[in-house]
Amino acid sequence: MSDTQAIETKAAVPRFMRTVPAPLLTPALEEAIPKWIADGPVALEGVREAAASALRLTGLPHSGSEDFSFVRTGEFLPHLGPPAAAALARLAGGLPSRSDIERQLVTEARESYLVLVDGVFVPELSKPGPDFQVARLDTVLPALSRETRDAFIEMVAGETDAAAAMAVLFAAEPVHIRVAANAAPASPLLILHFSSGSSHRTDAALFYQGDTLSESRILVRHAVMARAQEHPPEAGSKATGSMQNAHTLALLGEGASLKFMEAGPLQAQSFDSEADAAGPQAAVTAKAIHFGKLTVRLLRDSRLLAVSAHTGSRLTRNSFSVDLSGEGAEAEVNGATVLTGSRQSHNFVRIRHLVPRCVSRQQFKSVAADQSRSSVDGTIYVAPAAQQTNAYQLINNLMLSDEARADSKPRLMIHADDVKCSHGATAGKLDPAQQFYLESRGLPPSQARALMTVAFIAEVLEKSGKTGEGFRDGLDHALLDSLKNRLPAESANRPKGGLNG
């Protein structure tokens, strides 16, 4: 693939020559972009131009990219090219079956869901319910208020994450979701991202618009279609598995509230040998690369609660970019990750306090077993004007194996003086006294350890509150399952030195 070669060339440039990183795209990408924009719907031109300009500024990630300090770029760079041939043909990978969908529905959102396949919105399989106005972005964009349109385009143009910019640029059919002023849909909207596995990368872009004083909940799940296994990766692709690249942008109007809960790939299996035993879906998920980004702009007095939970994949990266742009806004971003096998998951968070009197809270809990790797890289930026900011960030890692690795990089960049900001990171192991207590009641070591592990992240999952209950139950089970047989058979009866919380 030509783009891969170009990247290799770039990597060969000595470090000192790249003190100002050259925002390089591959020739293939450079060539594809104008053509893609010109051939697409006229209404999307502005959005795609904005995404393209962001991408050109950012350039493709390289080994020195700050955004990817814990992620080996070699693992995903081959996926960052122009859209795959398969992706250009709408729904070439087929549609999910009724049972594919049923499997993913959660009780509270049975009557309110969207189906996207390889990033393409499928209205005939969707059922958004009356209070969520859902449409292809190109069909509604001209009718949006100038303010809203400009805000969205500004958010896109300001993107600093190459993959996220690409998601918006190359999403075949960006979707617009709107909750009208003062509306408060009774049930959450479940967004189901299905992957057909037929393309080396799929791009999805969702634009959420919560109008003044609206109040809504969005649940996001990622799933693989049962028939995905029948599709071998595109011929000529060097990449193994596929990359799902999804970007959600949310614009919260004055006093609006959004609860955004995302379950990344959640499968009870390990990447590699055991994958087969867990079925074809599991095998596909384990090999997949998941990039997800949530970009939110909060206006005055609006509220965001984001909870993201997953069990990782060959490479999962979740990125959050939150701008507190209106006084009195509050954002809470939480993550729970449970990793087994050689799975990876990386969280990247940028919270920007741009105006006075906003609040932000972050809590990320990661569990790393076997040879898995996780990282949380989070920065809170407080602008000079953002007095009386209240911000904190907490990263807790639970290490279940000596071969696992968890990196934490909490950071504060504070340019105002009247603020309350704190951050911290911890790493620990399961408490042997707790484990003995559970075992002394007859729970086998693996069950005891799974229970304690789930308890460790429960604090984060519980943040999704009552509204996320059904969702959370599913998570609990998936997490428990993923752990039960995967935890090292280390028993409380066989002491290993240095076990201490």
Next chain:
Amino acid sequence: MTTATSYMLEVKDIHATIGESEDLTQILKGINLSVKAGEVHAIMGPNGSGKSTLSKVIAGHPDFKVSKGEVLFNGENILELEADERSRKGIFLGFQYPVEIPGVNNAEFLRMAYNQRRKAEGKEEADPLDFEEILDSKMKALDMDSRYKERSINEGFSGGEKKRNEILQMAILDPALAILDETDSGLDVDALKVVAGGINRLRGPGKAIVLITHYQRLLDYVQPDVVHVLSGGRIVKTGGKDLALEVEKQGYDWLVK
């Protein structure tokens, strides 16, 4: 399973240590203890004499290494078994200091433990609703508010509430052998009666109970058949229930010196 004359629990010349090499400490120095089904034994003894250690060695705590001796449960040497296996065979340890486990729901944990026990007995898992009923009735008998079901294991429980929760777990698991390590300490008068009631309900021909205590108080409610005094890692005296009264009156000095 066992004949009337055989012992349910036989601790034979147990020597136990904690730590490694230079830090190695000998705590139990040759303990012998035999308990028959149907009996209640009390173990008393000064602080640091090794009572809790003995209970943990029987329950299978990994920190303590048995350097010599055997522990037989219904004739089987259990020292090679893991703590959970011992539990499923019917051994219960009521902890002196019950551990708090934030994030693990008390009722759910009890159901898991109950089902593990049933599985070990070759029975099916209990229907969640049936279990709820069992749990409710046991909690009621122990005068426990149903909100303890919603809480995490022992998290934020007062000292007395923790002890009551231990007895609740015992009642749910219905063990053959219950070793209760200072379950009476930290209880107010009313709670002591409730807890003693729970212990007495377990009492029966097929059950054995070992009470570790510093006080005669509990023994007024749960009358022991045999009383032992443990000191310096050895049992220095064994007698009837009068021994407990004597200890209460005179302390341990006359036994130790």
